[in-house]
Amino acid sequence: MKSSEGQLMEWAKKYNFLDKNRPIIERAKYTIVYDVNGKEYIDFTSGQMCSALGHNHPKIIKAIMESCNTIIHSNNSLYNVYEIELAKKLCEICPEPLKKAFFLLNGADSNDGAMNVAKRYTDGWEFATPHLGFHGLSGTPRYVTFAVPQANKKFGPAIGSFAMVAPYCYRCLLNLKYPKCDLQCIDLSFTLLDAESVGALAGFITEPMFSAGGVFAPPKGWLKKIKQKCDERGMLLILDEAQTGLAKTGTMFAFETEGVVPDILTISKHFGGGISISAVVTTSEIADTAKKKGFIMSHSQANDPIGCMAAIASLDIIIEENMCERAEKVGDKWGQKLTALYNRYENVGDVRGKGLIRGIELVENRKMRKPAQKLGKDIAAESLRNGLIFGSLRGGHILRFVPPFCTNDDEIEQAYNILNKSFETVLSKRKNLFKSLTNPLT
Numbered sequence: 001m002k003s004s005e006g007q008l009m010e011w012a013k014k015y016n017f018l019d020k021n022r023p024i025i026e027r028a029k030y031t032i033v034y035d036v037n038g039k040e041y042i043d044f045t046s047g048q049m050c051s052a053l054g055h056n057h058p059k060i061i062k063a064i065m066e067s068c069n070t071i072i073h074s075n076n077s078l079y080n081v082y083e084i085e086l087a088k089k090l091c092e093i094c095p096e097p098l099k100k101a102f103f104l105l106n107g108a109d110s111n112d113g114a115m116n117v118a119k120r121y122t123d124g125w126e127f128a129t130p131h132l133g134f135h136g137l138s139g140t141p142r143y144v145t146f147a148v149p150q151a152n153k154k155f156g157p158a159i160g161s162f163a164m165v166a167p168y169c170y171r172c173l174l175n176l177k178y179p180k181c182d183l184q185c186i187d188l189s190f191t192l193l194d195a196e197s198v199g200a201l202a203g204f205i206t207e208p209m210f211s212a213g214g215v216f217a218p219p220k221g222w223l224k225k226i227k228q229k230c231d232e233r234g235m236l237l238i239l240d241e242a243q244t245g246l247a248k249t250g251t252m253f254a255f256e257t258e259g260v261v262p263d264i265l266t267i268s269k270h271f272g273g274g275i276s277i278s279a280v281v282t283t284s285e286i287a288d289t290a291k292k293k294g295f296i297m298s299h300s301q302a303n304d305p306i307g308c309m310a311a312i313a314s315l316d317i318i319i320e321e322n323m324c325e326r327a328e329k330v331g332d333k334w335g336q337k338l339t340a341l342y343n344r345y346e347n348v349g350d351v352r353g354k355g356l357i358r359g360i361e362l363v364e365n366r367k368m369r370k371p372a373q374k375l376g377k378d379i380a381a382e383s384l385r386n387g388l389i390f391g392s393l394r395g396g397h398i399l400r401f402v403p404p405f406c407t408n409d410d411e412i413e414q415a416y417n418i419l420n421k422s423f424e425t426v427l428s429k430r431k432n433l434f435k436s437l438t439n440p441l442t
Contacts, residue, residue: 002036003036004036005024005035005036005037008024008036009024012024022384023035023036023039023041023384024036025041028043028047028051028055028056029054029055029056030054030055030056030057030404030406031043031054031055031403031404031406031407031408031411032055033047033055033389039387040387041384041387041388041389042387042388042389042411042414042415042418043055043389043404044388044389044390044401044402044403044415045389045390045391045400045401045402046270046356046402046403046404047274048269049242049243049248049269049270049402050269050270050272050274050276051270051273051274051404052246052248052269052270052356052402052404052405053270053273053274053314053317053318053323053404053405053406054404054405054406055274055404056274057273057274057313057317059273059313059316059317060273060274060275060310060313060314060317062313063273063309063310063312063313064275064306064309064310066309067082067305067306067309067310068306070305071305072304072305072306073301073304073305073306074303074304074305076298076299076300076301076302076303080303080305080308081305082305082308082309082312083103083303083305083308085308085312086103086308086311086312086315087101087102087103089312089315089316090267090279090281090311090315091281093252093315093319094253094265094281095253095256095261096261097261097283097284097285098261098262098265098281098282098283099281099283099284100281100282100283100284100286100287101279101280101281101282102279102280102297102298102302102303103277103278103279103280103302103303103307103308103311104277104278104279104280104297104298104299104302105276105277105278105299105301105302105307106136106268106276106278107135107136107240107242107266107268107269107278108135108136108137108138108139108141108142109136109138109139109268109278109299109302110240110242110266110267110268110278110279110280111135111136111140111141111144111205111238111240111242111266112136112138112139112140112141112297113266113280113297114203114205114238114240114264114265114266114280114282115127115140115141115144115202115203115205115238116140116295116297117236117264117280117282117286117287117290117295118202118203118235118236118238118263118264119202119203120289120290120293120294120295121202121236121286121289121290121293122201122202122203122234122235122236123200123293124200124201124202124203124234124235125160125200125202126160126161126162126197126198126200126201126202127143127144127160127161127162127201127202127203127204127205128161128162128163128164128189128193128201128203128204128205128235129144129146129161129162129163129164129204129205129206130146130163130164130165130166130167130206130210130213131146131163131164131165131166132146132147132166132168132210132213132214133145133146133147133166133205133206133207133210133213133240134147134148134207134210134211134212134213135205135207135240143161144161144205146163147210147212147213147214147393147394148212160197160198160200162192162193162196162197164185164186164189164190164193164204165185165186165188165189166185166210166213167183167185167216167218167219167222168210168213168214168216169216169219170214170216170349170350170352170361170369171369172185173185174188178219179219179220179221183219183221183222183225186222186225186226186229190229190233194233201233201234201235202235202236203230203235203236203237203238203263203264204226204229204230204235204236204237204238205238205239205240206223206226206237206238206239206240207239207240207241207242207243207244207254208223208239208241208244208253208254208255208258209243209244209249209254209354209357211243211244211357211400212243212393212400213393213394214359214361214393214394214398215352215353215357215358215359215393215398215400216352216359217352217353217354220258221258222258223255223258223260224258224259224260227260227262230263236263236264236286237260237262237263237264238262238263238264238265238266239253239255239262239264239265239266240266241253241254241255241265241266241267242266242267242268242269242278243269243357243402244357245265245267245269245271246267246269246270246271246314246315246318246323247318247323247324247326247327247355247405248270248327248355248356248357248402249327249354249355249356249357250324250325250327250328250331250354250355251324252318252324253265254354263282263283263286264280264281264282264286265280265281265282266278266279266280266281267279267281270314271311271314272307272310272311272314273310273311273313273314273317274310275306275307275310275311276307277304277307277308277310277311279311323405326405327355327356327405328355330356330403330405330407330412331353331354331355331356331357331358331403333409333412334356334358334401334403334407334412334415334416335351335353335358337412337415337416337419338351338358338360338401339351340416341360341419341420341423342360344420344423345423345427346365346366347362347363347364347365347372347375347423347427348360348361348362348363349361349362349363349366349369353401356402356403356404356405357400357401357402358400358401358402359393359398359399359400359401360398360399361397361398362375362376362379362397362398362399363397371394371395371397372397373394373395373396373397374396375396375397375426375427375430376392376395376396376397376398376399377392377396378426378429379392379399379419379422379423379426380392380396380399382422382425382426383418383419383422386418386421386422387418388415388418388419388422390402403415
């Protein structure tokens with residue numbers, strides 16, 4: 001007998017550690033998820049980006065079923081055939097000299113692995129990262145996730161981690177304008193880093209496009225200058241492409257548009273098509289040196305065939321169906337809808353993003369740019385009630401949208417109508433509340 005929504009929610013509150021005041025999802029297909037009452041939601045988070053290829057993609061299901069019929073789990077001290085095939089396929093799409101890979105379980109895991117490689121290679125233990133970066137909420141990556149302030153507060157002892165000025169041009173901390181600024185945020189950050197470091201610098205970890213920190217891309221030349229500063233100090237550049245990689249921004253990897261190749265690359269999210277698996281990719285020279293110095297990292301299920309087979313299928317879909325082009329097409333259409341909101345509502349202060357990853361920043365007014373956090377939360381809640389799922393970030397005033405690659409024109413139109421209606425409803429309530437406060441007798 002099927003449990004009711006009320007009964008499931010009662011169990012959730014009684015037994016689950018975390019409180020989530022959200023619909024209870026029962027099934028999903030492509031862009032749509034369904035709750036226990038059969039209500040449909042357009043998922044413009046792509047399952048927190050892990051199902052960007054579409055929920056329950058048939059090729060992913062086929063790969064999982066093949067693993068179920070052959071081998072699901074393998075001893076991680078041994079090779080399995082799918083692990084080797086996946087490493088070959090992944091390294092073939094990575095630019096030179098990134099040709100060595102190993103696999104872990106999730107995004108935080110891969111960043112932990114990358115940072116451990118950097119520590120072994122450099123013999124250092126200090127890491128720098130932009131102050132609006134997000135790299136995971138477990139283990140070492142927690143201490144380089146400054147986009148979520150509560151992640152590491154009173155959570156010591158911390159690693160040697162230094163927050164750098166993020167290239168957030170819409171709210172530049174130095175009150176400068178690009179390109180006249182000459183990227184002084186980098187010079188300032190590395191001057192402070194040099195003063196604070198004890199001489200054990202291991203790496204600089206960043207996203208090539210900031211997602212959880214506010215959905216913004218660094219200005220042109222930022223990443224190249226960061227790489228130069230790292231090379232001068234013997235630090236390794238680690239690029240976290242969990243959210244931006246594997247075609248989501250219109251190129252296979254977001255860093256490719258900047259002409260910069262990192263020393264270490266991390267990949268996760270839709271890498272497994274919904275199955276948990278991640279990868280660390282680096283150069284032969286770094287891999288060999290780290291191994292000679294004693295690097296070791298794995299988990300009992302890190303190279304499981306079921307995850308590797310799902311990842312192989314995921315890469316096949318991305319390559320064979322030209323998902324880079326698809327990301328640009330879907331992203332441009334949704335970007336036009338967000339621009340329409342900007343032209344219609346003064347509370348939309350900025351529209352930004354690339355490919356499938358798009359965002360809008362809400363403000364009380366465009367001149368002062370005061371973050372409209374409550375407005376963002378209310379719009380997100382109203383949209384959810386009406387069947388559209390997306391993320392609200394940084395206290396609520398930044399709305400992030402990541403439609404799956406398979407999103408069609410009708411779903412884009414429907415999502416826009418829901419979002420637009422939510423703006424109308426929330427702003428109307430705001431206006432009526434203001435009237436009642438200023439005219440208490442009416």
